[in-house]
Amino acid sequence: MLRYAYLGPAGTFTEQALRSIPEAADAELLPMVTVPEALSAVRTGTADAALVPLENSVEGAVPPTLDGLASGERLMINREVLLPVTFNLYAAPGADLGSIKTVASHPHGLAQCRGWLRTNVPDAELITSPSTADAAEGVVRGDWDAAVCAPVAGQRYDLAELAVNVADNAAAVTRFILVTRPAPPPARTGADVTSLVAFIHHDRTGALLEVLTEFAVRDINLTRIESRPMKERIGRYCFFLDCDGHIEDDRVGEALMGLRRVCEDVRFLGSYPRANADHEGDGRAKPSDDDFADAAAWLERVRAGGA
Numbered sequence: 401m402l403r404y405a406y407l408g409p410a411g412t413f414t415e416q417a418l419r420s421i422p423e424a425a426d427a428e429l430l431p432m433v434t435v436p437e438a439l440s441a442v443r444t445g446t447a448d449a450a451l452v453p454l455e456n457s458v459e460g461a462v463p464p465t466l467d468g469l470a471s472g473e474r475l476m477i478n479r480e481v482l483l484p485v486t487f488n489l490y491a492a493p494g495a496d497l498g499s500i501k502t503v504a505s506h507p508h509g510l511a512q513c514r515g516w517l518r519t520n521v522p523d524a525e526l527i528t529s530p531s532t533a534d535a536a537e538g539v540v541r542g543d544w545d546a547a548v549c550a551p552v553a554g555q556r557y558d559l560a561e562l563a564v565n566v567a568d569n570a571a572a573v574t575r576f577i578l579v580t581r582p583a584p585p586p587a588r589t590g591a592d593v594t595s596l597v598a599f600i601h602h603d604r605t606g607a608l609l610e611v612l613t614e615f616a617v618r619d620i621n622l623t624r625i626e627s628r629p630m631k632e633r634i635g636r637y638c639f640f641l642d643c644d645g646h647i648e649d650d651r652v653g654e655a656l657m658g659l660r661r662v663c664e665d666v667r668f669l670g671s672y673p674r675a676n677a678d679h680e681g682d683g684r685a686k687p688s689d690d691d692f693a694d695a696a697a698w699l700e701r702v703r704a705g706g707a
C-alpha cells in the first residue's frame with residue numbers, strides 16, 4: 401500500500417487536496433506536523449510521496465516548501481493540485497464573537513483573513529500555528545479561543561461556527577504539489593509544467609538575464625519566477641522557475657541544457673501535468689515543436705555531410 405505524507409493533522413486544506421488524488425483513496429495517509437517533516441518522510445522512505453502547499457493565489461509562496469525543495473536530497477514534483485480555499489471562524493461551543501481574545505491559524509490563513517479579523521475581532525491576539533487544522537485542534541486543547549480554518553476542520557473537531565467566509569478574497573486558491581524521490585517524470589501530456597531551481601553566478605552581470613534568455617529564445621512561456629535567499633549571507637538568492645512544457649519537449653530539453661551551461665547549478669524539480677487545463681500559455685508557440693524536430697534532423701544531416 402502506498403504511503404502519502406501530508407501537512408496534517410486531519411482537517412487541513414492539504415488533506416482535502418490529497419483526497420482529490422484518485423491514488424490516495426487506497427493509500428495510507430500519514431499526517432505530519434510541518435512541511436519539512438513531510439518532505440523528510442519521503443527522503444527517509446517513511447512515505448512514498450508527500451503532498452505539501454507550494455503557493456497561494458493571495459499570499460504567495462509557502463517558504464518552507466521552497467526551502468525544502470532547494471536544499472537537501474533532491475525531490476521531484478510528480479503532480480500539482482489546485483484547491484479553492486475558504487475559511488470560517490470556529491470556537492468552543494457556547495462562545496460568541498465578543499468573547500474571542502485569541503485567534504489561531506496557519507500564517508497563510510491569518511494573512512488571508514487579516515482584514516476581516518481586524519474589523520470583527522480588532523482586539524484579539526493572532527497566534528500562528530503549524531496548520532489551520534492544528535489551530536482547530538488547539539481550540540479543543542484550550543490553547544486559544546478561536547481558529548480560522550476550513551469548514552471540514554471545524555466539523556471534525558466539533559467546534560461552533562462563529563462566522564463563515566472570513567477570507568478577504570473569496571476566490572483564493574492554493575496550489576499543492578505531490579513530491580517523490582527522484583524518478584522518471586510522468587509522461588508528457590501536451591499541457592505540462594516544468595519546475596526547476598536556478599543557482600546563478602552572482603558576480604556576473606546579466607546572470608539572471610542569461611537564464612531568462614534561455615527560455616525566451618525558444619519561445620517557452622515562463623509561468624512563475626520566485627527568489628529565495630540561500631541563507632549563507634545577505635544578497636545570495638536562488639530562483640524558482642516554472643515554465644510551460646515537459647522535459648521531453650525538445651525546446652524544454654534544450655533550455656535546460658542552456659541553463660546548465662550558464663548557471664552555477666540547476667536543480668530539476670520535475671515535469672508534470674498542469675492542473676489548470678484552461679491555462680492558455682502565450683498562444684504563439686513559434687517556432688513549433690515540428691520546427692525543433694526539423695532543426696535537429698537538419699543538424700544531423702549537415703554533420704553527416706548531407707544537404
Ligand SMILES: O=C(O)C(=O)C[C@]1(C(=O)O)C=C[C@@H](O)C=C1
Nearest residue numbers: 412413414453506508531532574
Ligand atoms: O494549514 C492548512 O490547512 C494547510 O493546508 C496549509 C495552508 C498553506 O500553507 O498555505 C494551505 C492553504 C491555506 O492557504 C492555508 C494554509
